[in-house]
Amino acid sequence: MANAPVIKTTGLSYHYSKEAQTLFDINLHVEKGSIYGFLGPNGSGKTTTLSLLLGLLGNQQGDIEIFGQHLHSNRIDILKKIGSLVETPSLYAHLTAKENLEIYRTVYGASKERVNEVLKITGIEGTGQKTVKKFSLGMKQRLSIALALLPNPELLILDEPSNGLDPAGIIELRELIKRLNKDYGMTILISSHLLIEVEKMVSHVGIIFKGKMLFQGSLAELHLFEQKGSKLLVDTSDNEAALKLLQEHHPEWVGNTLALPLKDREQIACINRTLTQNNLDVYLLHPKENNLEQLFIDLTSTKS
Numbered sequence: 048m049a050n051a052p053v054i055k056t057t058g059l060s061y062h063y064s065k066e067a068q069t070l071f072d073i074n075l076h077v078e079k080g081s082i083y084g085f086l087g088p089n090g091s092g093k094t095t096t097l098s099l100l101l102g103l104l105g106n107q108q109g110d111i112e113i114f115g116q117h118l119h120s121n122r123i124d125i126l127k128k129i130g131s132l133v134e135t136p137s138l139y140a141h142l143t144a145k146e147n148l149e150i151y152r153t154v155y156g157a158s159k160e161r162v163n164e165v166l167k168i169t170g171i172e173g174t175g176q177k178t179v180k181k182f183s184l185g186m187k188q189r190l191s192i193a194l195a196l197l198p199n200p201e202l203l204i205l206d207e208p209s210n211g212l213d214p215a216g217i218i219e220l221r222e223l224i225k226r227l228n229k230d231y232g233m234t235i236l237i238s239s240h241l242l243i244e245v246e247k248m249v250s251h252v253g254i255i256f257k258g259k260m261l262f263q264g265s266l267a268e269l270h271l272f273e274q275k276g277s278k279l280l281v282d283t284s285d286n287e288a289a290l291k292l293l294q295e296h297h298p299e300w301v302g303n304t305l306a307l308p309l310k311d312r313e314q315i316a317c318i319n320r321t322l323t324q325n326n327l328d329v330y331l332l333h334p335k336e337n338n339l340e341q342l343f344i345d346l347t348s349t350k351s
């Protein structure tokens with residue numbers, strides 16, 4: 048049985064102005080204990096959705112339930128259990144990590160021990176007297192996450208946390224997120240436009256494009272979807288003739304070339320034989336796997 052949803056939105060829509068609608072009927076379903084990758088290119092509506100979940104924007108249409116409660120009638124109780132990094136928090140550049148956390152600690156009503164805990168969890172306990180202005184971007188990002196962790200949240204919402212980080216910083220962030228999920232049981236909703244980055248850590252994926260959800264499911268379901276979508280691109284000296292010869296493989300026209308559902312490597316060899324034995328020159332036999340990156344491009348290019 049699927050885990051209870053920590054976040055469930057029903058028919059969520061939003062517009063900033065009357066002329067342009069930003070979100071259309073978003074039904075987000077984030078299971079307890081999952082790491083949910085909320086994916087979409089810039090401007091697709093990720094930040095708007097996350098802002099609605101945090102009550103930073105007023106709800107216009109549809110319903111939001113978090114921890115099984117309606118957001119708008121239980122906002123304070125719900126928000127107490129959420130840590131978020133949606134807008135960059137103001138860090139005091141002339142203070143140390145610990146001093147920054149001390150300032151926010153009082154706001155969150157967290158204990159002094161919690162400050163040491165979050166420093167440790169995020170791996171910045173060794174920064175000592177170093178002030179934030181001397182921090183790398185990755186360290187600042189860890190400190191921002193440490194701030195979000197102060198109230199010991201059950202749910203962590205992160206909007207594009209790897210933006211601007213170098214590859215090493217991205218790997219460190221990924222490890223931190225996985226640890227928060229595994230060791231502390233936190234449900235994590237993380238948005239990104241870089242699919243390759245989240246694929247290695249998420250258990251579930253939602254893909255949004257131009258305000259509409261195009262896919263939502265577990266990573267396993269996504270991989271099944273990808274598998275089904277793998278194609279072999281075929282180009283020969285006579286594609287009309289090739290179309291007839293390859294009927295049993297169900298080819299279709301893609302521009303002036305052919306594409307057919309790809310099963311395995313043997314099928315490619317078999318097609319090559321059929322074509323050459325019939326005196327066609329083979330210019331291209333290209334397996335196009337429907338990986339997450341490709342799926343994203345496909346989904347976003349066909350539904351624009």
Ligand SMILES: Nc1ncnc2c1ncn2[C@@H]1O[C@H](COP(=O)(O)OP(=O)(O)OP(=O)(O)O)[C@@H](O)[C@H]1O
Pocket residue numbers: 063064069087088089090091092093094095096207240
């Ligand atoms: N305050 C605002 N007023 C008017 N339009 C806005 C506002 N904020 C966002 N938008 C528009 O809403 C759409 C969705 O933006 P949103 O920031 O939610 O997308 P996003 O997927 O988070 O993209 P990005 O990664 O670039 O932040 C965009 O067309 C954007 O221009």
